[in-house]
Amino acid sequence: MAAVVELIGASKTYGPVEALRGVDITIHAGEVVGVLGPNGAGKTTSISLMLGLRRPTQGQARLFGLDPTELRARSRCGVMLQESGVPDLLKVREILDVFSSFYPHPMPVDAAIAMAGLEEKAGARIDRLSGGQRQRLYYALAVIGDPEVLFLDEPTVGMDVEGRRAFLDGLRRFVGQGKTIILTTHYLQEADEIAQRVIVIDRGRVIADATPSEIKGQVAGKTVSFDSRPTIDPEVFVGLPVKGLEIVDGRVRFLTNEPEAALKALFERGVPISNLEVTGADLEDAFVHLTHHVEEAHVS
Numbered sequence: 435m436a437a438v439v440e441l442i443g444a445s446k447t448y449g450p451v452e453a454l455r456g457v458d459i460t461i462h463a464g465e466v467v468g469v470l471g472p473n474g475a476g477k478t479t480s481i482s483l484m485l486g487l488r489r490p491t492q493g494q495a496r497l498f499g500l501d502p503t504e505l506r507a508r509s510r511c512g513v514m515l516q517e518s519g520v521p522d523l524l525k526v527r528e529i530l531d532v533f534s535s536f537y538p539h540p541m542p543v544d545a546a547i548a549m550a551g552l553e554e555k556a557g558a559r560i561d562r563l564s565g566g567q568r569q570r571l572y573y574a575l576a577v578i579g580d581p582e583v584l585f586l587d588e589p590t591v592g593m594d595v596e597g598r599r600a601f602l603d604g605l606r607r608f609v610g611q612g613k614t615i616i617l618t619t620h621y622l623q624e625a626d627e628i629a630q631r632v633i634v635i636d637r638g639r640v641i642a643d644a645t646p647s648e649i650k651g652q653v654a655g656k657t658v659s660f661d662s663r664p665t666i667d668p669e670v671f672v673g674l675p676v677k678g679l680e681i682v683d684g685r686v687r688f689l690t691n692e693p694e695a696a697l698k699a700l701f702e703r704g705v706p707i708s709n710l711e712v713t714g715a716d717l718e719d720a721f722v723h724l725t726h727h728v729e730e731a732h733v734s
Contacts, residue, residue, distance in 0.1 A: 436463045438583050438614045439484050443493035445638075446479050453479040455638040456493065463582070466615040468625030468646075471635035472725050477618055480635060481585060484616070485513065498582075509538060512581035514572045514589055522561035526552055526571060529560065530578055537579030549608070550574035551600050565592035570601065583614040590621060602628065626717040636725045646717055653677075653715045653723040658696065659687040660710040674699050678722060689719055 439461040446454040454476045461467050471477035482488040483495040486502025497507040520529055527543060534540035547556050550570040555563060563571060569592050576584060589605075590598045598621075605628060609615055619625055625632055626646050634642040634649070642649055658676075663684050671679055674696050676688040690696045693712050700707065 437461070437496070438463050438465075438498060439616065440496040441480065441483060441490075441493065442496070444480075444483055444490040444495060445492040446476075446483065446488065447491045453638055454483070454490070457635070457638070457640055459633060459640065459643075461614065461616060463614055464612050466609055466628055466630045467617065468629035468632045469616060469618045469635065470622065470625060470632060470721055475636045475725070476638040477635050478587075481587065481616070481618060485511070485585065509579070510582045512576035512579055512584045514576035514584070514586045520560055520571070520575070523559060525557055525559050526563075526574075527556045529571070530574060533575050534578045539580055540578050541580040543578070546574040546578045549577055549604050551597075551604065566594055566597045569593055570597070573601065573604075577608065581613070583616065584608070586615065586617045586619075588619055589617070590619070590624065598624075622718040622721055623716070632717070634721065634724055642724055649720045649724075650715055650717055653689055653720045655691045655715060656693045657687065657689055657713050657715055657719055658693050658711070659685060660707045662686050662706050662708070666705055670700070670703055670705055678719070678726070689715060689723070 437460050439459070441457050441459040444454055444457045445452065457476070457480060459480070469477055469480065479488065483490050484497065484502060486495065486497065486508070495502050498510060500507040502508070524532075526547070530543045530546055534543055547553055550573045552567065552570055552574060555567055560568070560571065569589065573589060576586070590601055593601060602624065605615070609628070615628070617625060617629060629646060632642070632644065632646050632649055633640060642652075661684055665681060665684050666686070668679060668681060671688070675692040676690045676696055679688045680686070688696075697707070697710075
């Protein structure tokens with residue numbers, strides 16, 4: 435399978451700050467990859483190197499086997515940034531007409547409008563779009579060139595629930611065409627739903643690279659949450675088989691491989707419990723487990 439995106443021993447420093455440290459990433463054609471990481475972990479720097487927006491201090495970045503700054507590589511990519519800075523006085527169809535002229539084999543403008551769910555806003559000026567509609571416009575601009583690889587940076591920020599659901603459905607159809615998708619998002623459920631593979635970057639290094647199921651399998655098996663009033667003392671949990679304890683506004687949440695034993699001990703210690711939920715660990719739990727360097731209870 436052909437490599438679409440590669441970082442080979444890539445490091446990047448900004449003065450005394452080492453943002454990336456010898457990162458190796460290979461993404462193949464047709465893969466849907468979520469790139470996750472805490473703020474400042476090196477996630478954005480990695481994407482910038484992949485796109486040729488920045489140069490690695492050491493190592494290489496390759497896009498379709500070429501230098502990412504080459505037009506032959508860039509013309510095969512679509513990029514959706516959080517804020518694209520398009521001219522507000524143009525209309526939706528007008529800006530898409532302009533962008534389509536930049537690509538050798540663009541998709542029809544009407545097709546891009548339909549993919550983004552903007553049919554009713556095709557004739558509207560950009561400054562009259564809502565935040566969620568702007569995000570959908572940025573998506574239409576990213577796909578207008580009919581790209582082979584699509585980079586999406588926090589694509590659903592500002593969308594309401596229905597807009598997010600419609601966007602994800604449209605993205606799945608795009609994935610069905612064999613496109614390569616590289617997604618960064620703070621909505622980890624999105625990565626869990628769409629990505630076939632998740633790369634977690636922390637402190638400038640890749641700390642996990644696996645399927646969502648494999649990554650979730652690295653954490654304790656169950657998430658337990660319940661309400662407890664008055665707010666309980668974290669010392670109550672000393673000696674219990676729990677990890678990642680959080681107590682926020684009276685809501686208790688922790689991870690455990692032994693939910694029955696943990697709850698039995700809490701009942702015996704007189705902890706008031708209501709609205710109890712026990713669920714399987716999700717990708718957010720795994721992300722927190724991987725990127726928390728010192729586990730400690732957070733109480734507020």
